[in-house]
Amino acid sequence: MIIYGARAVHLKSAQPKSIICPSCSTQGSSVISIYRKHAHIFWIPLFPITKNGISQCQHCKKVLEPKEMPEPIKREYINLKNDTKGPIWQFAGLGIIAALISWGIYTNIEDKKKESVYLQLPQMGDVYKYKVENGNYSTFKIVDVSQDSIFISPNEYEINKIGQVYTIDKPENYSEIVYGMSKTKVKEMYDSGEIYDIDRLE
Numbered sequence: 001m002i003i004y005g006a007r008a009v010h011l012k013s014a015q016p017k018s019i020i021c022p023s024c025s026t027q028g029s030s031v032i033s034i035y036r037k038h039a040h041i042f043w044i045p046l047f048p049i050t051k052n053g054i055s056q057c058q059h060c061k062k063v064l065e066p067k068e069m070p071e072p073i074k075r076e077y078i079n080l081k082n083d084t085k086g087p088i089w090q091f092a093g094l095g096i097i098a099a100l101i102s103w104g105i106y107t108n109i110e111d112k113k114k115e116s117v118y119l120q121l122p123q124m125g126d127v128y129k130y131k132v133e134n135g136n137y138s139t140f141k142i143v144d145v146s147q148d149s150i151f152i153s154p155n156e157y158e159i160n161k162i163g164q165v166y167t168i169d170k171p172e173n174y175s176e177i178v179y180g181m182s183k184t185k186v187k188e189m190y191d192s193g194e195i196y197d198i199d200r201l202e
Helices: 071-083 088-120 162-168 183-192
Strands: 004-014 030-041 044-057 127-131 137-145 149-154 179-182 195-199
Touching: 004 071, 030 071, 030 088, 044 071, 044 088, 088 183, 088 195, 137 162, 149 183, 179 183, 183 195
Parallel strands: none
Antiparallel strands: 004 030, 030 044, 127 137, 127 195, 137 149, 149 179
8 A cells, every 4th residue: 555645844933023913913923834745655755845834823823824814924924935945855755766766777787788798698597588479478598509509498488467577487487499599699689679688697
């Protein structure tokens, strides 16, 4: 279950001495408070949404929303709101997301570097994941290598979800029939995206 929503955080309050409460006519009793609301997921703040506030008379306890404030109070409210900055931690979620994206990009680059080496220097036991012509996904395993070719054992099973190909990568699923394939052909399949991943036990 994903828990998400929004919550408001108090930023700043001020009690101007010149303004008069429109409810009880007491001067200097109104406290103006500024809040900033942020979106959160699993209670981790993602980003700010709005910044608003209220005024409350400390004498009669009357609370005014911005649209209810008389002009003198609204002027003080706007000035306080414009001068009030929110905490950086309300952007924490965006920072985490940016870090995860950066990490994903980095690991993808590193994976591609490794796969480039695997293509140039294939080894017995390497598993290639590829897209089948019918749109499904499967694997084949290298069982031998020569100077310009590899010899593969195809997986006898296919699956229609790319994220679950690992579930069919089992020793008992590979055929005893071995096929030869040139390294040039394998490189073409990789460059075209037909082969999309190479695994090697290290």
